[in-house]
Amino acid sequence: MSDSRGPAGSRLPTEIDTTTPHVARLYDYWLGGVDNYRADRLLGDEIATHIPSIRTMARANRAFLGRAVRYAIAELGIDQFLDIGTGIPTARNTHEVAQEVDPAARIVYVDNDPLVLAHARALMGSTPEGKTAFIHADLRDPVSIVTDPILTATLDLDRPVAIVLVMVLMYFPDDEDDPRTIIKRLLDAMPPGSCLVISHPTADFDPQALARATQAMEQAGITFVPRGRAETESLFAGTDLVDPGVVPVREWHPEFADTSIFGGTFDTETAWIWAGVGRTH
Numbered sequence: 001m002s003d004s005r006g007p008a009g010s011r012l013p014t015e016i017d018t019t020t021p022h023v024a025r026l027y028d029y030w031l032g033g034v035d036n037y038r039a040d041r042l043l044g045d046e047i048a049t050h051i052p053s054i055r056t057m058a059r060a061n062r063a064f065l066g067r068a069v070r071y072a073i074a075e076l077g078i079d080q081f082l083d084i085g086t087g088i089p090t091a092r093n094t095h096e097v098a099q100e101v102d103p104a105a106r107i108v109y110v111d112n113d114p115l116v117l118a119h120a121r122a123l124m125g126s127t128p129e130g131k132t133a134f135i136h137a138d139l140r141d142p143v144s145i146v147t148d149p150i151l152t153a154t155l156d157l158d159r160p161v162a163i164v165l166v167m168v169l170m171y172f173p174d175d176e177d178d179p180r181t182i183i184k185r186l187l188d189a190m191p192p193g194s195c196l197v198i199s200h201p202t203a204d205f206d207p208q209a210l211a212r213a214t215q216a217m218e219q220a221g222i223t224f225v226p227r228g229r230a231e232t233e234s235l236f237a238g239t240d241l242v243d244p245g246v247v248p249v250r251e252w253h254p255e256f257a258d259t260s261i262f263g264g265t266f267d268t269e270t271a272w273i274w275a276g277v278g279r280t281h
């Protein structure tokens with residue numbers, strides 16, 4: 001069973017501008033997708049000169065998403081997911097991983113990019129027992145997300161929900177968009193026992209390379225805020241971090257790996273991304 005909805009809200013872009021790089025398409029390019037344009041590829045290649053392992057980092061992040069979904073179901077008993085900053089559909093989307101483990105799993109996807117909206121149908125292929133839905137909305141307006149009729153028709157808010165903020169909070173500077181307040185609003189709408197999944201790029205491993213990449217993105221009009229380990233941990237305020245806490249992304253519960261992703265091949269170089277899961281009580 002599935003549901004979808006078109007654009008709503010005045011802050012949402014509704015037209016696909018192919019002449020300037022967009023973050024969803026940039027990430028799609030690094031993941032080897034085809035939903036990107038010349039402007040995205042030029043910036044993607046420029047960033048790869050500063051961070052040569054950027055493509056494997058994107059894959060490592062994607063693999064973490066799958067492990068966190070499996071962990072939430074197996075270890076926390078959570079079968080509902082609110083995946084915000086979904087991205088263009090690619091290898092092993094959240095509902096595919098979740099419903100493989102639990103066919104009754106329910107997933108709501110949220111993204112503000114009109115290209116992701118255009119692909120929403122691909123995100124909606126639910127099992128008959130489960131549910132999937134897509135909401136075209138902005139994370140900067142978390143209350144509109146948690147009160148959206150599509151969300152309340154898809155998720156049972158009397159039962160725990162996993163809020164998935166994987167590789168999206170780096171677009172939210174502390175002094176402009178206040179990510180901690182946004183996260184609090186999301187968590188406040190969910191019952192105890194819910195969880196928060198975050199991955200976040202960091203300059204901790206190579207500050208100079210990240211400074212160059214950040215500059216390239218900002219010159220292209222993309223706000224990008226890498227965060228250190230302590231800053232990333234602070235995004236989990238209001239939750240208890242599950243073991244092993246906030247760690248380099250590849251080190252987070254490798255035993256939950258999905259061996260079908262990326263043909264079962266796993267890169268080993270360090271990915272400059274912090275990752276963790278926190279639980280509310």
Ligand SMILES: C[S@@+](CC[C@H](N)C(=O)[O-])C[C@H]1O[C@@H](n2cnc3c(N)ncnc32)[C@H](O)[C@@H]1O
Pocket residue numbers: 023024027061062065084085086087088110111112113116137138139140165166167168171
């Ligand atoms: C780097 S991609 C990550 C995709 C996916 N979460 C993953 O990790 O594989 C970031 C996504 O966040 C979305 N995004 C950026 N800012 C957003 C906002 N303010 N509200 C909703 N989505 C946003 C982008 O459109 C893009 O699809």
